[in-house]
Amino acid sequence: MERTTLSRRAFLTLAGAAGGSALLAACQAGTTAPTQAPAEATEAPPEATEAPPAAEAVTIEWWWGWTPDMLVNTLNAVADKFTEHNPEIEVTTAQHEWGEKLLTAYAAGTPPDIHEHWLPMQFAARDLLQPLDDRIATSSVISIDLMPEVSWTAGTWEGKRYIVPCLAYFAELALVVNPAVFQNAGLTTPDDVPTTYDGIFDQSVKYNEFDDAGNLNVVWMEPDKSLRYMPPSYGLTPYNADEHKWTLTGDDWEAAVMSVARFYTEFGPEKLDAFHEAYPGWIAVPGSAFASDRLAMVTSGYWIPGELQTNAPDKEFVYTYPPTGGAATGKKVTHWGAHSVMIPQLSKHPDQAWKLTEYLCTNEAAEMILEGCGWIGPMKTFWDVMDVNTFLGLDFFVNDLAKNVEVATANPPSPAIAFAFNSFSTDVTDAVIYGDKDAATALADFEAAVNEEEQRLLEGD
Known part of the structure; x- marks a missing residue:
């Protein structure tokens, strides 16, 4: 005789039905039980089916320039936390070494899905990046007013924005x-x-x-x-x-x-x-x-x-x-200087890269980056809640240098x-x-x- 098995879903379905019958019987206590047997079912119950397999996780590549352990470990932790919130997206990270490796990848048509750089205009002017204005306009996390206007200039080319100035942006001199x-x-x-x-x-x-x-x-x-x-x-x-x-x-x-x-x-x-x-x-x-x-x-x-x-x-x-x-x-x-993130035109997973971009603009990510790297994120909402006593001396940058200078420049x-x-x-x-x-x-x-x-x-x- 062929052995049959009961799927977990079928088991839960039957258990739920049994529980519902018991509850109904309890609610109807005191009523008279039927004297006739119920009529036989005219159709066989449908066979239980297996649950559809979970969607396969998408893996995106995120590159940055830094190499010291304290910075790399922190950013890897941020990537892991993002995946905790978005288990359908895995993130692999690597250093682009500020130049040759990244430019070589662009030349070969194999850039990462998302990367960081402090001089993004070189990529925007070469039409290597995706314009992000439409994504920004429909985002529930990122808005133009979230960051200082000057921070957007680092990657705005011919009226289009090609970067989101997250990770780090503040008075840096x-x-x-x-x-x-x-x-x-x-x-x-x-x-x-x-x-x-x-x-x-x-x-x-x-x-x-x-x-x-x-x-x-x-x-x-x-x-x-x-x-x-x-x-x-x-x-x-x-x-x-x-x-x-x-x-x-x-x-x-x-x-x-x-x-x-x-x-x-x-x-x-x-x-x-x-x-x-x-x-x-x-x-x-x-x-x-x-x-x-x-x-x-x-x-x-x-x-x-x-x-x-x-x-x-x-x-x-x-x-x-x-x-x-x-x-x-x-x-x-x-x-004032910014480290921004950008999505290449040839990104294999731009939608998932954008979700990572949005996460990097949250207070949770900004707090992890501050505590691990000492960097101040560019989001005004984070400035309102950040602890300037996290590190000795940080208060000078936040409460003095950023507010009281006579001349403040930014990258042209x-x-x-x-x-x-x-x-x-x-x-x-x-x-x-x-x-x-x-x-x-x-x-x-x-x-x-x-x-x-x-x-x-x-x-x-």
Whole structure:
């Protein structure tokens, strides 16, 4: 005799029917039972069927640029939490290394489903990204007013929005001071902290330390060599959005480049390179020069309090306004920056990638990112509830730097911004530091090159 089995669904159906009959009988207690047997069924009951299989989970790829463990672990935890809420979507993550890997994937027609970048205009201007305006307009989570208007400019091209500025967006230019290094030099903080680059350079000449072999042992400060922070720090305007034109020449620009370059030429760029072979410059990396009391000051952003609490938990640091020079001397300045997410045109699963984008804009995700990375999400709703005491020093960025500056800049909305930001340090500042060009020549050559790149992209090349 053939053995039959009862499916779980059929079992529950029958159990439910039996329970219902018992309940009906109980409700009808006291009634007379029928004297005749019920008529036989004229049709056989339908066979129980198996439940349809659950929909197969979709796996999406999410890439970002960061590599330190504290950042990678946090973002992986956010991806896992998203999948908890959306079990039909699994997320695999990888680092795109800020350039070559991501560009290679685009060239091969195999970009990830969603990725992060801090300079998204290079992708938007090449028509590599999906416009997101329609998704934003119908979203119950994301709206234009949810973030500061300036944050959207980083990825708005020809009137269309190609990014959502989530993950991190806030005032990102401040001066962070290590009191231990000041104390070792017989100085106090904040009283002896200069407010200008001239003052910091004078201290560098006096307090940079060399060992017996002539190697740098303590560095007072290394100003940022890139185009990112030079404009607000020296009162410069690099880009005219209406004319799509970069202006990087003139006496003020030359003075700014020379102001930065002297910190390297005075002490030897090769010696600074050797110094960082022993003490990494990135504060998120354990054993960094700053956390190891080998670097007195650094200009950096709102993520630093969280990174320092992880890598230097027993130390306190001083946060203040960044130093200035040129036309910005004496002013309180900062720069606002965003890490945004975007969905490539060739994303295999754009709808699921959008669901992840929406999740990244929730307070739950923003809180995880703040606690794990020290980053401040761009959502105003999160700013209203975030705990500014999560990390020592975070309150300065939120309650002072973001509110009280006189000059606040953001990344220019230029299609050539990746070329400009990634190449300025090498083609201009380093060219001057290593004696390959004078400042005027380096700036003129670079201005011509970046405007040529701008026109090439505007023409769709």
